[in-house]
Amino acid sequence: MIEVARPGLQTTVQDAGRFGHRALGVGQAGAADAGALRLANLLVGNPPGCAALEITLLGPTLRFTRGALAALAGADPGALLNGRRVKPGQPFDIKAGSTLQLPRCRHGARCYLAFAGGLEVTEVLGSASTDLGAGFGHALQRGDRLRLRTPRPPRLGRVRWWAEPPEDRQRMGLPAEVLRILPDADAALPADLTALEWQVDGRSSRKALRLQGPALAIESAAERVSAPVAPGDVQILPDGEPLLLGVEAQTVGGYPLLGRVIRADRDRLGQLRPGDSVRFLLVDRAAADAAWRSLQAGWFRLETALAARRAGAG
Structure with missing residues (x-):
C-alpha cells in the first residue's frame, strides 16, 4: 500500500494512453512523456506502457506500508528516500515503512515513478490513464491510497546500473529548444x-x-471548419500565437493548422516548462520517418542491454 502524505502540484496515474475511441470524442491521454514512462517501467521489469505515477513540477510525499522495487525517469525530482538521495534512471528498493519525497522537478516538467508489477488501478475504455478534462480519474489528494498490482520480484542486491532514454536528436546535434515540425500541406508558412x-x-x-x-x-488566420486534431498538432490562435496540442487534446478543432511535431520529438512537449524557449525546424516526411526509425533502434538497443543486465542480476 502507498499512502499519499502530500499530493504535489499534479500527480496522476498514467499509462501508454487510451486509443481507438476518438470517433466518440475520447482523446488519448496517457503519459505526456511516453519515453520516460517506458524507461521507468523497463527499469523495474514491467511492460513499457504499464501504469505509473506522472509527477508534474512539484512532487508528492509518499509513505509505503509494504516493500517495492521502483524507478524514476524523466525530469530529476530531487527524490529523497528516508532522507537519502535517489536519482532517476536506476532501480531502487523501498522497504516497508519508508517515506519517499519528490520535491521539485529539475531540467524538465515531468517525472515518472514506476513500481515492479505496476499499480492496481481500474481501467476505463482499456486504459488506466487519468484524463482530467474527460473526468477519468483524478489528481492525487492527501490521504489517497494506491495498491501495487503484484508482489515485487527479488531485489537486485548490489547490482547497480543506470540508463537514460535514447534520442536521435543527440546524433543530429539539435538544440534542446528546437522542435521539428512536419508542415501541413495547406498551411501558408511565414518565410x-x-x-x-x-x-x-x-x-x-x-x-x-x-x-x-x-x-x-498566415493567410488562414480565421477559424476554419472544425476538423480532426491530435497530440502534436501546432495550431495558430486568433492572436497569431502557436498552440501545441498535448496528450489530453480535444479530438476536433477549428483553429488553423501549421503542422505537427514529428513523433520523434513529441515527448519533449511533456517536458517543457513555463518560460522555456521554443523554436521550430521544418522537416519533410522522409526526415520525420528517419528520425522515428533512429529513435526506435535506440530503444531496441537499450531494451536488449537492460534485459541482459537483468538476467545477469538474477
Missing part, C-alpha cells in the same frame, strides 16, 4: 518561421502548450 522564438506560457497544461512571442500572420 521567417524558423528564425522566430517563443516562450511557454504559464497557462499551459497537458491539454496544450500555449506559446508567447511573435504573432504569426
Whole structure:
C-alpha cells in the first residue's frame, strides 16, 4: 500500500494512453512523456506502457506500508528516500515503512515513478490513464491510497546500473529548444518561421502548450471548419500565437493548422516548462520517418542491454 502524505502540484496515474475511441470524442491521454514512462517501467521489469505515477513540477510525499522495487525517469525530482538521495534512471528498493519525497522537478516538467508489477488501478475504455478534462480519474489528494498490482520480484542486491532514454536528436546535434515540425500541406508558412522564438506560457497544461512571442500572420488566420486534431498538432490562435496540442487534446478543432511535431520529438512537449524557449525546424516526411526509425533502434538497443543486465542480476 502507498499512502499519499502530500499530493504535489499534479500527480496522476498514467499509462501508454487510451486509443481507438476518438470517433466518440475520447482523446488519448496517457503519459505526456511516453519515453520516460517506458524507461521507468523497463527499469523495474514491467511492460513499457504499464501504469505509473506522472509527477508534474512539484512532487508528492509518499509513505509505503509494504516493500517495492521502483524507478524514476524523466525530469530529476530531487527524490529523497528516508532522507537519502535517489536519482532517476536506476532501480531502487523501498522497504516497508519508508517515506519517499519528490520535491521539485529539475531540467524538465515531468517525472515518472514506476513500481515492479505496476499499480492496481481500474481501467476505463482499456486504459488506466487519468484524463482530467474527460473526468477519468483524478489528481492525487492527501490521504489517497494506491495498491501495487503484484508482489515485487527479488531485489537486485548490489547490482547497480543506470540508463537514460535514447534520442536521435543527440546524433543530429539539435538544440534542446528546437522542435521539428512536419508542415501541413495547406498551411501558408511565414518565410521567417524558423528564425522566430517563443516562450511557454504559464497557462499551459497537458491539454496544450500555449506559446508567447511573435504573432504569426498566415493567410488562414480565421477559424476554419472544425476538423480532426491530435497530440502534436501546432495550431495558430486568433492572436497569431502557436498552440501545441498535448496528450489530453480535444479530438476536433477549428483553429488553423501549421503542422505537427514529428513523433520523434513529441515527448519533449511533456517536458517543457513555463518560460522555456521554443523554436521550430521544418522537416519533410522522409526526415520525420528517419528520425522515428533512429529513435526506435535506440530503444531496441537499450531494451536488449537492460534485459541482459537483468538476467545477469538474477
